[in-house]
Amino acid sequence: MTEDSYDVTIVGGGPAGMFAAFYCGLHELRAQLIESLPQLGGQVAALYPEKRIWDVAGLPGVTGQELIDHLKDQLAIAPVDQFLGETVDDVVKEADGTFTITSAHRTSRSKAVIIALGNGAFTPRKLALDGADQLEGNRLHYFVGHKDAFTGQRVAVLGGGDSAIDIALMLEPVAKDVYLIHRRNEFRGLEHTVSKLKASPVHLLTPYLPKKLTTAEDAVTIGLKKMRSDDEEQLTVDSIVVNYGFTSNNAALTKWSLNLASERHLLAVDSTMQTSIPGVYAIGDGVTYPGKTALIAAAFGEAPTAVTALAKQLYPKKRLAVHSSSMHIKRK
Template identity: 45%
Template sequence: MKKIYDITIIGAGPVGLYTAFFAHIRNAKVKIIESLEEVGGQPKHLYGEKMIFDIPAYPSINGNNLTQKLLDQVNLFEKDLSLGEEVLDLSPNEDGIYIIKTNKDSYYSKTVIIAAGNGAFQPRKLEIDNANHFENHSLHYIVKKPENFKHQRVAVCGGGDSAVDWALTLEPIAEEVYLIHRRENFRALESSVSKLHASTVKVLTPYKILELAGKEHQIESLKLQQVKSKELEELELDQLIVNYGFSNSLGHIKDWGLKLSRNQIEVSSLMETNLPGVFAVGDIADYPGKVKIIAAGFGEALLAVNQALHFIDPNYRPSPLHSSTIFEGEFND
């Protein structure tokens, strides 16, 4: 007979991992399914070395270390984790138990919490004729090792948090850092923009890239155009980082009968979707007043787990939780 889980979590990014940890604290039988071969989601796979500034108690922490800390929490319990499995279908049987079909197996669960982040993601590329000639050499969409930019002249393109954060991260490493944005104002957090203007990063706004020039796979210069005046400028550099965001796809999730809005799942204030016993947390969840940061997703995880257990047993009332005594005696610090 197949094992029936209390809660199955789809997605093992930061919010999915924390959801699993809290569900274990509530003594639920938990299953985690992740389509990638490693946990950690976008912070691990796309921003492993990028500093993150919105995690409580950490002034800054990079994606790799955040993932490891969250995994350490989950590892306090015996976890049931399937990696490299994409969920293809989600549907209840006649008893109301959800059958979760993946590309490798089928699982049974009383409730489901979707923590799939932004779904499948691909970087939005620089639309210049010869850009693909320099990709993965001197044109980068993902930065894995900041030390590779040591003593280099680097230009970062974009106006969001990622672009501003990478410019600031590389400032003490690279020889020169330029930040190019096609608009005058940035979309990044106000505090990050203030740090940017106080830094040595050379800000070029509003400019757009017209041409890339170089030999073999090495960029040597950019031709820029001032958006308003149309004046042209040439910028000599060694490396180009493009942070234009990512195009996301919900994949099979859009076929599960969930109420969607702009590639997100609509949920109630208790993280409930329109499907009974199915909840959504993190970036994939949408509700009025949504704040799309990891810390907000952690709070959503607590609500979803408690509501999932209440769905299983309407008489369930969560006992007062004193986290300082959960593992009393196991740690000395």
């Protein structure tokens, strides 16, 4: 096993981790970015490459994959070492205040650590109906990788939050018909998105709850029961997309040799994004502090906050660039 030494180790290669790595490069900190998936982008790239994202400043309606591509281009301007397909097995704080980072492939040392794991491992909330498991990956989906796979189909989207609405609006231009099924009359999405949905050709079936699946060779029929009523409907479609949210956990963190303070399963951080352990910072959806908003946009602000704070701790005499315009970056 090889051993190398870094100023900063960023664990997690989603949008927050990628931007933190870029910011380390801007400040010429020796950094490594470790991601367990074989590619950068985290959940955004793995689950929602064609979903449109509206909360990133200056990039309205950018797709998940476009956002990750932009972040990759940005990271190339001030590159750091990247280790993909590598899971961090343990982080140990040594007596001298540095950290030993261990994976199955190698051991490295780091003066500081930034945890950007989001909510950790994630699994979709499954559709609890007989026969759903047999349809999974064929006519029943929990993720939409490429919308063109649904071209010309009749598609039922189950769910009532922002993601379900986004999926329905994303599929509408390519699908033959899109039906959004929700157990309430009101949707949980942002007002603007809900208004856009109601003005679209998407068929809204509310308040209905799926009760039964009947499969045929080339279609699936969903038995629907109207809430607080005996009324029932039948809807035959080619594909079903279920978006009831995800369950997630950061079980990997509990195996590390760090006793990190947490609140409601989220890492507690201060105003500099430092955790209860000096030298360990955390950013993104997996952290909590007063006023925390779980948005990509918020994580993009947390990354430079953490990097700037740890850089001042590591190199108090080093002059850090205050504004990006003073960093003299040459665009490739």
